[in-house]
Amino acid sequence: MRHMHSEKRWHNRKRKSAFATVLLLSIAMIACGTGLQPAPEAQPEAAVAAATAVPQQAGTAETAVPETTEEPEPTETEDKPVKEENAKMLKMKIGDTNVAVEWEHNASVEALTALCENEPLVIGMSMYGGFEQVGPIGTRLPSNDVQTRTSAGDIVLYSSNQIVVFYGSNAWAYTRLGHITDPDATGLEALLGHGDVTITLSTEEAK
Numbered sequence: 539m540r541h542m543h544s545e546k547r548w549h550n551r552k553r554k555s556a557f558a559t560v561l562l563l564s565i566a567m568i569a570c571g572t573g574l575q576p577a578p579e580a581q582p583e584a585a586v587a588a589a590t591a592v593p594q595q596a597g598t599a600e601t602a603v604p605e606t607t608e609e610p611e612p613t614e615t616e617d618k619p620v621k622e623e624n625a626k627m628l629k630m631k632i633g634d635t636n637v638a639v640e641w642e643h644n645a646s647v648e649a650l651t652a653l654c655e656n657e658p659l660v661i662g663m664s665m666y667g668g669f670e671q672v673g674p675i676g677t678r679l680p681s682n683d684v685q686t687r688t689s690a691g692d693i694v695l696y697s698s699n700q701i702v703v704f705y706g707s708n709a710w711a712y713t714r715l716g717h718i719t720d721p722d723a724t725g726l727e728a729l730l731g732h733g734d735v736t737i738t739l740s741t742e743e744a745k
Contacts, residue, residue: 626651626741630693630718632703632729633736638720639693645680646695646713651741653677658740661701669706671730673737675699683711690723692716703737705730 628651630639641647653659653675663673670688681698688694692704694712701715705726718726729735 626655626743628654628716629740629742631738631740635729637718637729639716639718641716642714644682644713646682647715649679650675650715650739653679654739654741658738660736660738663703663735663737665730665734667706667708668731669708670702670704671735671737672696672700672702675701681713683713686710686712686714688712690726691718693718701737703730 628639628641628647630637650659659675661673661675663671666672676699678698679695681695683695686694687707687709688704689707690705693715694702694704695715696702696710696712698713702712703718705723721729
């Protein structure tokens with residue numbers, strides 16, 4: 539009796555096992571027929587990030603930011619005094635009257651000033667032509683004669699060794715020395731137009 543019950547249980551297990559096998563085969567066939575595929579496994583976040591990252595090109599480098607350099611602070615320098623020689627200013631008198639003169643800046647005036655540096659230069663003048671007074675300097679000075687139209691108050695060098703002071707007008711080749719600004723033409727006529735005169739040239743320290 540026990541043998542019959544055991545055989546019956548064995549047949550039941552065998553039927554169940556066969557049924558399970560058939561069921562599994564049926565499910566597999568259905569899955570293949572419908573094209574169902576197992577879902578892909580989720581990739582780790584690190585792998586996704588690595589796959590989507592843009593590769594850096596070889597040979598490229600980050601742009602270097604230049605370092606800012608601070609400019610050195612200026613150092614204080616001591617003001618050194620400029621050594622200048624005392625300049626001399628040429629002065630003129632007609633007779634006993636001081637006159638104001640604007641002198642030219644040329645080699646002739648420099649030489650005339652040097653001639654008067656140690657002591658005044660007194661020149662006896664003579665009227666000539668009714669428009670000028672002329673007198674010898676006693677030496678030759680550098681000259682650059684050009685054709686010139688003179689007017690009252692002009693002081694010129696003539697023939698490198700004579701000084702001429704005009705109270706009128708004339709045209710000749712002269713080297714300009716300066717111009718009397720005071721007195722005016724009327725005052726110069728009064729000083730120079732009534733006989734021979736003496737002029738005195740001297741120097742003083744320029745202010």
